[in-house]
Amino acid sequence: MDKILVLFKYYNDAKLAVENYKVLKEKFNFEMLPLYVKELKVPTGVTFLSPTMTLDILKEYEDEYIEKLKTLLDKEGLKEELIIDIGMTKQLVQDYLKKVDFIMVEETDYLDEDFLDLLKVIYKPVIIINKSVSNFEKIVVISDDGIKINKSIKNFVKDFPTIKDVTLISWNYKQDENNVLDFLKRKGIETKVEMFDDSLNTKDDFFKRINEFDLIVMGNLSKSFFFEKITKRMGVEIIEKANTPIFIG
Structure with a gap:
């Protein structure tokens, strides 16, 4: 049984996270570790709160959210105890990750530095979830054939062995060799390939197409952004413009 850390924040949609988790539980027998990290500061970019907001007012928002979250978990029949911790989110998340196999986070509309x-x-x-619930069935792999997407697709295939067909989409990829495609074929996964080219397609065409799927597999942003040579921010753009949940391995 795989275990997923679900990180809740007071400015996110708890219902959306819960619905995505329930699909993972039903289809793949996932177990949840629900975590709420109380803020030590007002996050940068939270536009619906005043810049002069005090931590006392923030605490009121958080306390209200936590009570609603507990009620939601109980209503949905999820008996896992909500863990509430205080500290710097990054450090605490790293510690809790030792207890699980995955983490689920919700994208913020403003996609801030935090x-x-x-x-x-x-x-x-x-x-990463943002605007929709995934059925974890119609999968798109966004590939520049780099190291990051190679790592992600390897983990995805290992973690979701029942997935047997995907669509691989690239943007301005002109090389003959395609290691991600070769890997998928070796694993017996039926793969449809779609190549987008800026001489024929717009970015809007690209984003519209990937949002027709219910799960995006892409590379991490830890050192270099996806498609860095093209736009310097393509990986961030994908997260910003995707309505579809994203898997990063």
Whole structure:
């Protein structure tokens, strides 16, 4: 049985995280470790709160969210005890990751530096959710054939062995060799290939297409952003514009 750390934050949609987890539980027998980390500061980029907001007011928001979250977990029949901890989110998450196989986090609309920094310290596969619930059936692999996506797809195939067909999509990839495609074929996974090219397609075409799937597999952002040579921020753009949950291994 795999175990996933679900990180809840007061400015995210707890219902969305719970619904995504329930699919993982039903289809893949996942167990949840629910965690709420109380803030020591107001996160950067939270636009619906005043810049002069005090930690006391923040505590009120958090306490209200936590009570609603406990009620939600109980209503959904999820009996795992909600862990509430206090400290720096990155450090605490790294410690709790020792207890699990995956982590689930929710993208913030403003995609601030706190969120990106968190991605850089996560050392287990992560599922990023934002606007929809995944059925974990219609899978798209976004590949530049780099080291990061090679690592992600290897972990994905290992962690979800029942997935037997995917679509591989690339942007401006012109090399003859495609190691990700070769890997998928060797593992017996039926793979449809779609190549997007900026001489024929727009980025809007690209993002519209990937949002037709219910799970995106992509490389991590820990050192170099995906498609760095093209836009310097393509990996961040994918997270910002994807309505579909994302797996990063």
